[in-house]
Amino acid sequence: MLDDTDRRLLRQLQNDPVATVQALAARAGVSARLAARRFDRMRGEGILRGQRARIDWRAMGYSVEVSLRFTLEKTAPDAFDSFIAAAREVPEVVEIQTFLGRVDVRLGVIARTLPHYHEIYRSRIVTLPHIADIESLMHVATLKTAERLPL
Structure with missing residues (x-):
C-alpha cells in the first residue's frame, strides 16, 4: 500500500x-525522479485519478x-436508471x-435565485x-467540507 514517502508526497500534492x-x-x-516514479505508480494503482479544476459556482452567480x-x-424495472439518466x-x-433505505436518490441542485430555482423545479x-415523493432541503451553510485525506 502506501509508505511514509507516498504519504508525504500526497500531503504536499x-x-x-x-x-x-x-x-x-x-x-x-x-x-x-523518485517522486515522479511514485506518482506514476499511484496513478497506475488508481490512487491518483487525475487533477481537475474546482470552480466556485457561487462566484459565478x-x-x-x-x-x-x-x-x-x-x-417499473428501469425506474432508477431512467430517473438518473x-x-x-x-x-x-x-x-x-x-x-439504500427510505430515500432512493438525492440530487444537489444550484440556481441563481429563488425564482430561478422555482423555474427549474417546476419545469425540470x-x-x-x-417520482413517488420529493423532500426539499434548502442549503443554509456549509460548516465543513473534507477535501483532504488525513495522510
Missing part, C-alpha cells in the same frame, strides 16, 4: 495541487443550493447520490420519471 513534481519532491524531502431527496416508484440532463443538477425536476 493536497497542499498545492498545481505545484511541479520537482517542487513537491523538494517539500517532501525526496528526489524529483449561483446563490441558491437545494438538496432534493427522492423516493421512487419501483413498479433524466436527472443527468438537468444542467443545474451538480450531484447525484443513490441510497417534477417532470423527472418515476
Whole structure:
C-alpha cells in the first residue's frame, strides 16, 4: 500500500495541487525522479485519478443550493436508471447520490435565485420519471467540507 514517502508526497500534492513534481519532491524531502516514479505508480494503482479544476459556482452567480431527496416508484424495472439518466440532463443538477433505505436518490441542485430555482423545479425536476415523493432541503451553510485525506 502506501509508505511514509507516498504519504508525504500526497500531503504536499493536497497542499498545492498545481505545484511541479520537482517542487513537491523538494517539500517532501525526496528526489524529483523518485517522486515522479511514485506518482506514476499511484496513478497506475488508481490512487491518483487525475487533477481537475474546482470552480466556485457561487462566484459565478449561483446563490441558491437545494438538496432534493427522492423516493421512487419501483413498479417499473428501469425506474432508477431512467430517473438518473433524466436527472443527468438537468444542467443545474451538480450531484447525484443513490441510497439504500427510505430515500432512493438525492440530487444537489444550484440556481441563481429563488425564482430561478422555482423555474427549474417546476419545469425540470417534477417532470423527472418515476417520482413517488420529493423532500426539499434548502442549503443554509456549509460548516465543513473534507477535501483532504488525513495522510
